[in-house]
Amino acid sequence: MPRLRLTGRGLWITVLIVPPLAFVALFIxxxxxxxxAYAFFEWxxxxxxxxxxxxxxxxxxxxxxxxxxxxxxxxxxVMVFFALMVLQNGVGFLxxxxxxxxLPGARFHRIAVFLPVVLSTIIVGYMFxxxxxxxxxxxxxxxxxxxxGALAQPWLGQDTTALWxxxxxxxxxxxxxxxxxxxxxxxxxxxxxLDAVRMETExxxxxxxxxxxxxxxxxxxVVFVLLFVGAFNWxxxxxxxxxxxxxxxxxxxxxxxxxxxxxxxxxxxxxxxFGMGSALAVLIFLFIAAVASVITVKLRARxxxx
Amino acid sequence: xxxxxxxxxxxxGALLIAVPAFAQDLTFWSWRQEDRAQxxxxxxxxxxxNPDITIKFETFEATNYNTILSTALAGGTGPDLMMVRAYGGxxxxxxAGYLMPLDGEKIEGLDAIPAxxxxxxxQRSDNTVYAIPFAVSTQFILYNKxxxxxxxIEEPQTWDELVAACEKLKAAGIMPFANGTATxxxxxxxxxxxxxxxxxxxxxxxxxxxxxxxxDERYIDALTHLKDITAYFPDGFIGLDYPSAxxxxxxxxxxxxxxxxxxxxxxxxxxxxxxxxxxxAPGETADDPKLVATYVDGGYAANAKTEHPEAALxxxxxxxxxEFGQAFADDLSNISTIPGVEFKDPVLAKVAELDKQSIPxxxxxxxxxxxxxxxxxxxxxxxxxxxxxATPEEVGKAVTEGIxxxxxxxxx
Numbered sequence: 001m002p003r004l005r006l007t008g009r010g011l012w013i014t015v016l017i018v019p020p021l022a023f024v025a026l027f028i029x030x031x032x033x034x035x036x037a038y039a040f041f042e043w044x045x046x047x048x049x050x051x052x053x054x055x056x057x058x059x060x061x062x063x064x065x066x067x068x069x070x071x072x073x074x075x076x077x078v079m080v081f082f083a084l085m086v087l088q089n090g091v092g093f094l095x096x097x098x099x100x101x102x103l104p105g106a107r108f109h110r111i112a113v114f115l116p117v118v119l120s121t122i123i124v125g126y127m128f129x130x131x132x133x134x135x136x137x138x139x140x141x142x143x144x145x146x147x148x149g150a151l152a153q154p155w156l157g158q159d160t161t162a163l164w165x166x167x168x169x170x171x172x173x174x175x176x177x178x179x180x181x182x183x184x185x186x187x188x189x190x191x192x193x194l195d196a197v198r199m200e201t202e203x204x205x206x207x208x209x210x211x212x213x214x215x216x217x218x219x220x221x222v223v224f225v226l227l228f229v230g231a232f233n234w235x236x237x238x239x240x241x242x243x244x245x246x247x248x249x250x251x252x253x254x255x256x257x258x259x260x261x262x263x264x265x266x267x268x269x270x271x272x273x274f275g276m277g278s279a280l281a282v283l284i285f286l287f288i289a290a291v292a293s294v295i296t297v298k299l300r301a302r303x304x305x306x
Numbered sequence: 307x308x309x310x311x312x313x314x315x316x317x318x319g320a321l322l323i324a325v326p327a328f329a330q331d332l333t334f335w336s337w338r339q340e341d342r343a344q345x346x347x348x349x350x351x352x353x354x355x356n357p358d359i360t361i362k363f364e365t366f367e368a369t370n371y372n373t374i375l376s377t378a379l380a381g382g383t384g385p386d387l388m389m390v391r392a393y394g395g396x397x398x399x400x401x402a403g404y405l406m407p408l409d410g411e412k413i414e415g416l417d418a419i420p421a422x423x424x425x426x427x428x429q430r431s432d433n434t435v436y437a438i439p440f441a442v443s444t445q446f447i448l449y450n451k452x453x454x455x456x457x458x459i460e461e462p463q464t465w466d467e468l469v470a471a472c473e474k475l476k477a478a479g480i481m482p483f484a485n486g487t488a489t490x491x492x493x494x495x496x497x498x499x500x501x502x503x504x505x506x507x508x509x510x511x512x513x514x515x516x517x518x519x520x521x522d523e524r525y526i527d528a529l530t531h532l533k534d535i536t537a538y539f540p541d542g543f544i545g546l547d548y549p550s551a552x553x554x555x556x557x558x559x560x561x562x563x564x565x566x567x568x569x570x571x572x573x574x575x576x577x578x579x580x581x582x583x584x585x586x587a588p589g590e591t592a593d594d595p596k597l598v599a600t601y602v603d604g605g606y607a608a609n610a611k612t613e614h615p616e617a618a619l620x621x622x623x624x625x626x627x628x629e630f631g632q633a634f635a636d637d638l639s640n641i642s643t644i645p646g647v648e649f650k651d652p653v654l655a656k657v658a659e660l661d662k663q664s665i666p667x668x669x670x671x672x673x674x675x676x677x678x679x680x681x682x683x684x685x686x687x688x689x690x691x692x693x694x695x696a697t698p699e700e701v702g703k704a705v706t707e708g709i710x711x712x713x714x715x716x717x718x
Binding site for chain 1 (some may be wrong): 373390486489544546613679681682686708
């Protein structure tokens with residue numbers, strides 16, 4: 001076995017690898033492992049109590065009232081995932097296609113579409129909160145000015161509209177990202193293939209469904225997996241627009257908010273429960289890791305090598 | 307002779323070297339960012355009398371304060387002195403042993419503070435006080451005196467008069483109430499501010515004695531009145547957040563704001579010309595006592611593991627003194643818990659007067675000791691009721707059943 005000497009190349013490799021590895025170990029691996037450990041203890045405020053096995057996991061999954069919070073939040077995460085799949089990735093794909101086909105103004109729109117992505121989520125959240133303002137918000141005022149005043153809603157105040165309002169804000173913010181990734185994927189499609197298709201058909205639909213879509217599969221894998229992780233880690237937009245409580249009455253509650261409330265408490269809930277918070281965090285982590293791996297493997301399988 | 311001189315010299319030298327070691331630097335944490343200037347002033351006054359102690363005032367964002375503080379305390383890097391929350395919020399810290407226990411011997415003015423305020427900073431299990439309660443907050447109606455005068459409206463004495471006043475304002479094109487309930491905790495505020503007189507003192511006493519719960523018809527009646535009066539809240543108020551509601555009031559677009567005494571200073575900052583009046587929401591008839599809802603906001607506590615316990619206690623003694631209580635009321639426009647404080651500000655004097663006829667702000671004072679807290683339950687259920695997804699009876703039932711998870715008197 002060749003010895004890695006700390007000279008020349010070996011030294012360089014060591015110097016370059018050790019700091020980032022140490023960083024990852026200290027700030028990512030260590031917190032994850034300690035969260036695992038915390039989840040098996042009883043906590044009184046911030047003081048660690050005795051070892052309780054899987055008690056915290058049982059509580060967040062099956063014991064009332066915590067279980068109902070967990071499943072409500074989980075259900076909202078699932079709905080957000082599917083809604084964003086359509087609104088963010090679906091629209092992103094269409095935008096990418098339009099940009100790729102070079103419709104008039106494509107150069108301008110290529111930048112315009114991506115611009116919101118660079119905005120801070122906090123800014124987008126506050127901006128949309130103002131848009132949805134029941135009295136002065138641009139949404140309600142626009143509806144009233146075109147005679148659709150009956151459709152004006154207290155968007156963020158009712159369970160039927162609150163979550164979707166947040167989804168729209170998120171989709172507007174992030175749609176440029178899948179659009180960019182898909183566009184890059186489309187630009188990788190070789191010209192010969194496109195020429196060949198053009199000899200067969202003029203139908204855009206056939207082009208999209210039979211040629212472009214299968215050939216951008218690697219891009220789809222990336223944006224789908226990232227969206228999945230993002231949707232189940234969703235926190236900033238609901239936090240800014242609906243508050244920690246998932247207002248109104250839990251209709252915008254997601255696992256991220258629930259975790260924060262459980263572990264750290266809020267002004268209205270006096271207790272902080274690190275054990276249950278950690279149990280939730282561990283469950284979220286395991287769920288995301290497991291499903292994301294499956295999705296990745298499945299989606300990779302349909303990718304075609306060009 | 308010479309020897310003595312040398313000895314004196316050595317002693318003096320040692321003393322001079324030791325003086326810097328006597329100077330004690332303490333940190334004092336707070337969530338009241340908006341009160342920084344005033345606290346700096348209070349601290350300067352204290353330091354002038356205690357030149358060997360310096361206090362460093364540090365503030366953190368209010369909604370994350372609990373998290374930051376308890377994380378720091380758990381990590382052993384917490385402050386020497388700190389503001390802590392009251393009731394259940396206190397116990398999170400005190401039960402973990404982070405706070406220095408206090409008593410009348412350590413803190414001179416402690417025993418003079420009224421018992422109902424001290425309870426807020428007392429841990430129930432060992433009946434020990436862990437902080438000096440600093441401010442009483444009151445939930446009631448704030449109103450724009452100018453708008454009331456312009457429309458010939460007097461402070462309503464009965465619920466019907468309140469409704470009539472709202473009608474009059476609405477007809478004049480003014481929003482009667484500015485409140486919005488999209489921000490969860492505002493739902494609890496409107497219950498305390500608008501319906502305390504309706505539920506009445508007897509209800510609270512029965513509740514505290516464990517004789518009744520929130521399915522009591524007096525409470526249901528209160529929620530029903532709340533639901534009715536929201537007809538005079540702004541259009542789409544269920545989607546209106548707290549800052550927007552505040553602005554509707556301070557801009558003079560709305561005549562009343564159901565809220566807390568803590569709004570007064572804030573509203574005046576936003577609009578110095580605003581002539582603010584305060585009143586208790588009326589009961590059904592003029593004979594019903596007009597009640598406000600009160601609670602202690604928080605307290606001043608010392609770290610149990612501070613390196614300078616003496617200096618920390620000295621500062622706490624200052625914070626419990628009548629001199630500080632007066633300065634607190636004068637400079638921060640807050641109701642101090644310290645007895646004998648005189649309020650120069652007429653609005654504040656009125657608040658102190660209203661506080662004499664009060665019931666506790668129930669969910670905060672009595673039902674934040676377990677999960678789910680009464681506050682969390684009530685906020686969500688009232689939101690549901692105001693979105694027409696639950697009746698007052700269903701709200702009372704859901705809140706009672708939720709609290710029953712940890713509160714024995716509700717377990718049947």
